[in-house]
Amino acid sequence: MDERPASLPLKLGALVMFAFLLAPLIVVVPISFSGDAYMMFPPSSWSTKWYPAIFADGKMAAAFWTSLVLATVVTVLSLAIALPAAFALVRLKPPGAEALSSFFTAPLLLPTIVLGLAILIVFARLGLLATFPGLVAAHLVVTLPYALRVLATALSTLPIAVEEAAATLGASPFTVFRRITLPMMKSGLVGTTALCFLVSFDEVVLSLFMTGPRIQTLPVAMYHHVEQQADPLVAALSVLLVALTLIVVLVVDRTSGLAKTFVK
DSSP, rough: OHHHHHHHOHHHHHHHHHHHHHHHHHHEEEETTTTTTSOOSOOBBBOOOOHHHHHHHHHHHHHHHHHHHHHHHHHHHHHHHHHHHHIIIIIIITTTHHHHHHHHHGGGGGGHHHHHHHHHHHHHHHTTTTHHHHHHHHHHHHHHHHHHHHHHHHHHSSSSHHHHHHHHHTTTTTHHIIIIIHHTTTHHHHHHHHHHHHHHHHHHHHHHHHOOOOOOHHHHHHHHHHOOOOTTTTHHHHHHHHHHHHHHHHHHHTTTOOOHHHOO
């Protein structure tokens, strides 16, 4: 089937949307190179001093490592939990599979602030506030629905005939899953890993409810920094985070392709 070329209004609409989405970068990037002591646009002078200041700030460095370790742990746990769950829902198809899928992805329908307040009330009774296990559990509430959705979609699009052929030739169910299913799910696994990592690393609302003086994530540290002093350090850090996100997206694109990973 031939693809029709995009019309001019559609192209203009897409251009406007891209400009709207990228507009903050037009402000943030110049401010990150400001030589002023506070944020102003356009800057009155230029300097790169705020980039070294990020690494000299002990609180930001500690918060970065907390977010990095947290996102890594949450990503691994999300894959470990969502992969067998997606396989059970898609391949085994238990009674009420659709209802179960809707139930597991329900947190995506709730406003994050409502979800954060509910988690705060429950975790306060369990003594999990301002603890690393509490942060992991809170982030899993958000990342697991994404992981389950992406992996279930990846599984549902795989040719089941290949798995049946391997089983017919004598392969055990575990061997079929390890040697046939997982390799064919490569794009879905890569996409899930990147998505869960970025969602956890950038999560700020739930982290605001869960963190305290003992432990802070990078987005929360940035939020408190802006409250106390409005210098361009946060703008410089934002540029680095945008660059990190871009690197992750490029890795996904080079590894599996964005279209194969997220478009089915």
